[in-house]
Amino acid sequence: MFCNLQNISLIHCSLSCLRISKVSHKFPKRLSTAFSFPSSHFSSTRLCNPRAISAAAITTSSSSFTWDDVIAVSRPEYAPHDYSNLKGFFDKIKFCNRGAELQPEFIRFVVDGQTVGYIHKSFADHLRGFRNVFTFPQDNSYGNQFGCYVTLHTMLKTPEEKTRAVGEVIKCLSEKELIPGIRNELYPVSSSFGASVFFSLERAAAPYFGIKAYGVHMNGYVEKDGQKFLWIGKRSQVKPTYPGMLDHLVAGGLPHGMACGENLIKECEEEAGIPRSIAVEAISVGAVSYLDINGPRYKRDVLFCYDLKLPASFVPKNQDGEVESFRLVPVMHVANVIKRTEFFKPNCSLVIIDFLFRHGFIDPECFGYLDLLQKLKNGDCS
DSSP: OOSOOSSOEEEOOSSTTSOOEEEOTTSOSOOTTTOOOOOSSSOHHHHHOGGGSOHHHHHOOSSOOOHHHHHHHHSGGGSTTOTTOOHHHHHHHHHHTOOGGGGGGEEEEEETTEEEEEEEHHHHHHHTTOTTTEEOSSOTTOOSTTTOEEEEOTTOOSHHHHHHHHHHHHHHHHHTTSSOOOOOOEEEEOSSTTSOOOEEEEGGGHHHHTOEEEEEEEEEEEEETTEEEEEEEEEOTTOSSSTTOEEOSEEEEOOTTOOHHHHHHHHHHHHHOOOHHHHTTOEEEEEEEEEEEETTEEEEEEEEEEEEEOOTTOOOOOSSSOEEEEEEEEHHHHHHHHHHOSOBOHHHHHHHHHHHHHTTSSOTTSTTHHHHHHHTBOSOOO
16 A cells, blocks of 8 residues: 555665665566666766755756656655655645635626636736627626626627637737637537537637636556556647646547547547557546636636556557657656656646555555545536
């Protein structure tokens, strides 16, 4: 179990400069097959002494770290006394659920009588100039927090008309750099998952309108000699969000008009070169959710989680240029990276923590077990 490591064994690390160290029984006796990292970034002295890495290098959320940094900080001997400490996991969940105290700064976004999102007052002011698209039934003072809301003009009747009109507004706002990172990918706008879709909204604009967004996230794992390893990717440096950070093997937003399973199969091929014949074996295992308020951005995300057990011989190959490289890493080492660093794209940490629960790497003997489990669904799972 993750926090019950009294029964530990000694292993000999494949890197000759490392001393003999204590590790969990969940790891294979030799780790040389788990990592095949380049050695150009670290000298052998740094590899022998993981604590030589500066605190700034370990806690940074930038893309400046390398796979050598990842392997060094993931090792059990880097912090030998933190096995049962779940604080690092709580910190990642807290980060994904920041800004709750800022909710009064937002007003409701209402479509056809249903609240579908929340818009920051400052961003709402930019919408006032588009009177043929957006209307404000209440006065301009925002004094009545519940009564004041933003809605679409009554002349916009059909979903297609609403999609087209709002899309033109978003185009104008993006040209003013008020909505960066346009993806040309549409998200459905509805009151809950599976409900009627009122219209479709540009993906990059979703957090500015506070709509619910859904995605599929898949942990691809391998079993070798009874031990589990996760394939993780390092995002491309040209990605518009979180460039260079660590990610799942496969993940993607759920676009309008596509079922979760079909979207996952598509993402498997694009992101990791996983053929449909293997991707269809992915198992739906639940969902995590979070509410993240950061400036004018109000993210209400639900991530549908999948597991895929891959053949030991399979090696992922990115097809769409969004992933820089992949590595196969022992599950407990991945957990250490999440606990000790900010190398992972934030919401990916939630999905991997969920994996740790379901595969027995976190057990009820860990202090805070139930609290951590509940916090994986801090957002509105509807």
